[in-house]
Amino acid sequence: MINYYVELGLDPSMDDEALEKALRTLKKKWTARTNAPDLQKRQKAERMIELLNEASRILCNKEDREDYDRRLNREKNKQTAPTINTQDAGPAAPNGAGAAALVSLAESFYERGQYQQALEIAAKALAAGVNDPDLYYTMSMCYAENGDYERAYDTMYYSVSQTQDPDLKAMLIRLCLRLFGMRDRARQLLNEMMRDYPDTNMLVAYDVEWDLYQGNEALAEAKVDDYRQTYPEDQQFLIYLQDSYISVADTFITEHASGGEYLADQAAMDNYLKYCTKANDAYSDEGSREKLEKARNLNKTTFNRDNIGGLVVSIVLTLILMPTIIGALIFLAADVFLVKYSLIPNWMILRTDYTESYDGPYRVAHIICTILWGWIKWSWRIFWGMMDFIFRVFASA
Secondary structure (H helix, E strand, O other): OOOHHHHHOOOOOOOHHHHHHHHHHHHHHHHHHHHOOOHHHHHHHHHHHHHHHHHHHHHOOHHHHHHHHHHHHHHHHHOOOOOOOOOOOOOOOOOOOOHHHHHHHHHHHHHOOOHHHHHHHHHHHHHOOOOOHHHHHHHHHHHHHOOOHHHHHHHHHHHHHHHOOHHHHHHHHHHHHHOOOOHHHHHHHHHHHHHHOOOOHHHHHHHHHHHHHOOOHHHHHHHHHHHHHHOOOOHHHHHHHHHHHHHHHHOOEEEOOOOOEEEOOHHHHHHHHHHHHHHHHHOOOHHHHHHHHHHHHHHOEEEOHHHHHHHHHHHHHHHHOOOOHHHHHHHHHHHHHHHHOOEEEHHHHHHHHHHOOOOHHHHHHHHHHHHHHHHHHHHHHHHHHHHHHHHHHHHHO
16 A cells, blocks of 8 residues: 655645645646656656655545545554655765765755755765756756746756757756746747757647747647648657647646635636647546546536525515516516526636635625625524513513
């Protein structure tokens, strides 16, 4: 049985909200590491993302987590589980350690989230004459994690200029597009590479992605159609294209200061669903299907239970006023309005966890229902207060 807490360095005592936030943070960190120049590191990042997805499906569901924790405790009673000390400062470099050991040590600090220590070790490696792309990548990611995207870019660009490695340059394009927020520089690098390597499937996918970021959807789709007609058997292009569509979809997600994520409005929801659909249509796998299902669920509606009381009051008033046609029509129209806008999109319900507000008519319907139900509750209290007063008067007479 996999101990997700141990494998991912999570505290089992975390509450549900803190655990979800920690899982999101880890996923972002390992997603960034899928850009690593070393194949083994990229594969490790992909395995970690897969593990995080498995853990999220279990640990982010309250009932599933409780069941998992019970089974895990039973397993611990049978054997002692290994532990990870995430606060450890990392392995110490042995005396006389060479440049390779310094690179490995810097990577170790980076993977532990100790970015400043990683940069200090990297500086020692550079002073020792190391010119390793892995070291520059580690430094660049540390700067990016600290929010210093200019230095992150400069570090990676220096490595590219020193090695003239096309794979590194392609990786820098990807980072500029998705992490550094430097799409103009991505465009410049992309133009340079496409002159040297025309019709390269990865570069075409990045070119399509750039057009989509600029709002040139028609041009992007024309490029996709043209490439697929020219190279109909290129399945790898579809994988790159799926990745690009998912990246574009993620730009419509708003991140809250608390670490939570939500969709800001219906336009963001529509675009998120559109590009999740395109990603799954381009190349369908478990990840794309799961993302599309999530988008579809967010676009569904749920009845706002907070409106039930007010809606019942409105319907009762409609029945009471039935003999007066005008009054009945007014309240019937109100009933239709309240029912329609009590069916709230799930993305908006999720957003209220962070912004505490509904959009336009949904908010109006909620306010009306709150007023109607509040009126009944206070009327009921006043009625029983009066009855109690009358009873006491008669009792004292």
